[in-house]
Amino acid sequence: MTCDEDYLKSLQAAVDSVEYQMTNLEQGQIQEILKALSHEEQQALADQYMTLRHLRAEKGDVQKAIVALQRTLKWRNEFQVQDLKHCLHKHKPPPNVVGVEEEAEAEAEADEAKEEKKDDGDNANSNNNKSKASSLDELASVVRKENETGKLYIRGYDKDGRALLYMRPGKENTNDEEGNIRHLVYHMEKSIACSAKNGQSKICIVIDYDGFSLRHAPPMSTSKYTLDVLQKHYPERLHRAYICNPPWIFKGFWKVISPFVDPVTKQKLQFCSSASDFEKVVHDMGGLEKANQHLEECAGGTVKPSTDFDTNAYLSLPLDMSLAE
The missing domain is CATH 3.40.525.10 (CRAL-TRIO lipid binding domain)
Known part of the structure; x- marks a missing residue:
């Protein structure tokens, strides 16, 4: 079973609200969106409904939904949303149904460590980013x-x-x-x-x-x-x-x-x-x-x-x- 099939299966099984009941068309569109995402982006999805929300916000336009979703995933990473959620309690919850952000963060931290060893100077420009890293x-x-x-x-x-x-x-x-x-x-x-x-x-x-x-x-x-x-x-x-x-x-x-x-x-x-x-x-x-x-x-x-x-x-x-x- 492919990753997008796993995702759809978890999405369908987890539906507990009328708002998230999908049409057959939406199921096919979500598969298109998932295929356009990298493995890291798929792992960084905030929850199993994130693709559907962006698809509906873009009124069923798959290409616009892909762009919007990738933009949000990038922002969530740069803005440290997952850290922000749990900074007051100094712990993170276990991963949810589809893997999501915690696994992505672990991978990102490992990649970041490698990049720092390779060239500390590569990250100089990021210090000027509005959403700079914080502990x-x-x-x-x-x-x-x-x-x-x-x-x-x-x-x-x-x-x-x-x-x-x-x-x-x-x-x-x-x-x-x-x-x-x-x-x-x-x-x-x-x-x-x-x-x-x-x-x-x-x-x-x-x-x-x-x-x-x-x-x-x-x-x-x-x-x-x-x-x-x-x-x-x-x-x-x-x-x-x-x-x-x-x-x-x-x-x-x-x-x-x-x-x-x-x-x-x-x-x-x-x-x-x-x-x-x-x-x-x-x-x-x-x-x-x-x-x-x-x-x-x-x-x-x-x-x-x-x-x-x-x-x-x-x-x-x-x-x-x-x-x-």
Whole structure:
């Protein structure tokens, strides 16, 4: 049995969500994609659904999906996503169904060691890379620093078990663009892990603009960088984003940034400022009773946000555990 046949077999066996049920056409297209990937790229796939997500994000265009997937695999390696996921706990989980990133990292480390012996100078240019290599301790330090004010955290789930990732722009505490993106990527991986344990592949985002002012607004380059990471490297991951109580200055920001937002993503955005808007959010959570267990006041629930965020306690939680579990 070939590698792509093994992959398809594991993909079909692991389907536990309607979202990932494939058509016959998609099965053939995935085989095409896998044949275009190197062995190392196949081993570096984040999970058994990664090819399908990119294929669907590119609306069934196999060649575009191949390019997008290879771009994401390269980015995940350069940005040290696997290290970032586990830097706070200093260990990595065993490989999953299809082998994936851990094996690829071991091979990459061995290859890197050989290259260093061959010519240490070959890697000089990489020092200028935006996503330069960092140790686990350095990555953990970045995440801890960025999380001090609780500007990002995961609390609870929607009615179907999708993780709720809270974003609080008014609690911005640094102007470190790369640090902010690493912190965001850590939380994307954490929210995906939280959703996955409930058999879900997507997440919900709640953006609370309480306390936000112009001094908290990121540079346009950071906003575009953020969108670039989310749209290119996390396709088919967003279920819904609730933008709660946006201030008047947000209108100007949205006018500038909206042309860069994918039309499909725009359809998933829900601006919430009226009672009827919040009623829709509560409905998405499964009604008042369930909403009041996880949904914070900013989005129509009754849970009060922490006034003294305990970042150490939060960051000590397992990757697949949210607050209030």
